[in-house]
Amino acid sequence: MASIPTILTTIFLFFLRSTISQQIHSNPDCTGRWIHIRRLPSRFNLDLLTNCSQYPLFDDFCPYLPNHGLGQKTHAKSHSWFRTDPMMLELIFHRRMLEYPCLTPDPNSANAVYLPYYTGIDALRYLYGPDVNSSAEHGLELFDFVKEQDSPNIWARHKGHDHFLVMARPAWDFSQPLINDPPIWGTSFLELPEFYNLTVLTFEARAWPWQEQAVPYPTSFHPPNLSFLESWIHRVARSRRSTLMLFAGGGGVSATPNIRRSIRDECENDTKNGTNGGYVKLCDVVDCSNGICEHDPIRYMRPMMEASFCLQPPGDTPTRRSTFDSILAGCIPVFFEDLSAKTQYTWHLPEEEYGEFSVFIPKEEVVFKGLKILDVLMGIPRDRVMKMRERVLELMPRVIYRRHGSSVDFRSNKKDAFDIAIEGTLQRIKSRLQEVAVL
Known part of the structure; x- marks a missing residue:
């Protein structure tokens, strides 16, 4: 250095x-x-x-x-x-x-x-x-x-x-x-x-x-010219999505009910892998506890590029860097409260279009009422998923900082x-x- x-x-x-x-x-x-x-x-x-x-x-x-x-x-x-x-x-x-x-x-x-x-x-x-x-x-x-x-x-x-x-x-x-x-x-x-x-x-x-x-x-992506950006977008668009939903992050291991614990429990208890919608996995978790992913993008970018939906549960605060990593990977973000993005990034992510590029599931419905995230995401038609991913790719240049x-x-x-x-x-x-x- x-x-x-x-x-x-x-x-x-x-x-x-x-x-x-x-x-x-x-x-x-x-x-x-x-x-x-x-x-x-x-x-x-x-x-x-x-x-x-x-x-x-x-x-x-x-x-x-x-x-x-x-x-x-x-x-x-x-x-x-x-x-x-x-x-x-x-x-x-x-x-x-x-x-x-x-x-x-x-x-x-x-x-x-x-x-x-x-x-x-x-x-x-x-x-x-x-x-x-x-x-x-x-x-x-x-x-x-x-x-x-x-x-x-x-x-x-x-x-x-x-x-x-x-x-x-x-x-x-x-x-x-x-x-x-x-x-x-x-x-x-x-x-x-x-x-x-x-x-x-x-x-x-x-x-x-x-x-x-x-x-x-x-x-971690800062392209120096338009060619590198377009090449990346093309690569992401061609990526095979073999996982339905992915969570990359830490937490969720305490006994206290919270959205991250609910996500981990749902993934660990899933027994339907390989049997639904052509997905090899229905749920995958990239454990990023103790900051091990923060400066090593390969740990989470490849799994994100293989997933259709990336879960963005709040942690210590509502927002996450992972929201923008998922957009960069062409992975449709799933939010659990509006403070995570919709009421935050109003200049960069058009507030009136959130339904076109993301999914919203109230965390209270998951944590306290037993709503299954997998059921919600599996209920979204394939053609709509494709349109949402296309919109995510269109938004990608707006959320990166070029070199x-x-x-x-x-x-x-x-x-x-x-x-x-x-x-x-x-x-x-x-x-x-x-x-x-x-x-």
Whole structure:
């Protein structure tokens, strides 16, 4: 793995590139799409990466830093597959922002202002490090800077309504009430009145704050050009689906009734394998306990490509990276509560079309009323299953993060998760500024 200084030097060079690009762009197609990248001291981003091995209770995240947060390649000749850790989204997003075609050096002409603050990485010192008892202070130093120490007119002109940042953790991790003493899990970043106007992109948003919007977890697939993406889609479309349903994950082994336990019990008690609908297996489980699958996509991608349906039960929180892995594998996601996706990823997965690419089974019906998941899925006609899979394949480009430096044909013809997140952010900020102007 490259050394941390080498990684930081490489990233710094792209900071210089962004400075130049912000000065030379004059694209007429950028009307209403101009973004200014706020100049933050390195203590808010790059310096945080030098502490990558200092949180043993969390993990040593140094191995996930190469390739600007995509992680190490799964094998030496790979062009598209990396051992990506979702918590590196802040770094991935920052790197992609430097390639955004509508950057401007003038914040006063910008339609939005991006704060390249590695919020989730900085949160580690409050969650696992020396500042665990000072979590209510998370974000105060950033606010002091953007408001006072650097061109205060940038923040003050709209009171932060035009600023946005990325949080590579669920919003719940930043929602500890300021009055908690002693503090419980999380920091209080999103509870600070100073940041109430900030637009936040996160893995999992809460239901009520208008400023939070969920964006897809990064998968391990980051194609560098359109050819690699189309080749993968073609491969997935031709994959033989010999398993009816698959669960890739951990949990479900406690005595307490819950949806994961119900799934495991149903799979273990299934005696119909090889006798129904042409499937060799009706149910398969890929045990991903203790994080063994997280950076090893081959463990779950091959089984997912052989399954028609991939179960997405909630765990510690409702959302799962596995949702996007399953779409990448052409495996139809099965949800058990709306908070897992439908009310989260409204920019990337059209809310009114969920019945066209996914199945919903209320978890209460399974856990407490004895509804069998297998019975529901086996009752779906084959032709409808085929149409649902086709829709999943159509959605695939929208939920992946293509590799930085992608070819022009890819950037021009296929919007990925980053592109859609930026479009949604610009529209959200525009609408918010119009609302504020009326008040």
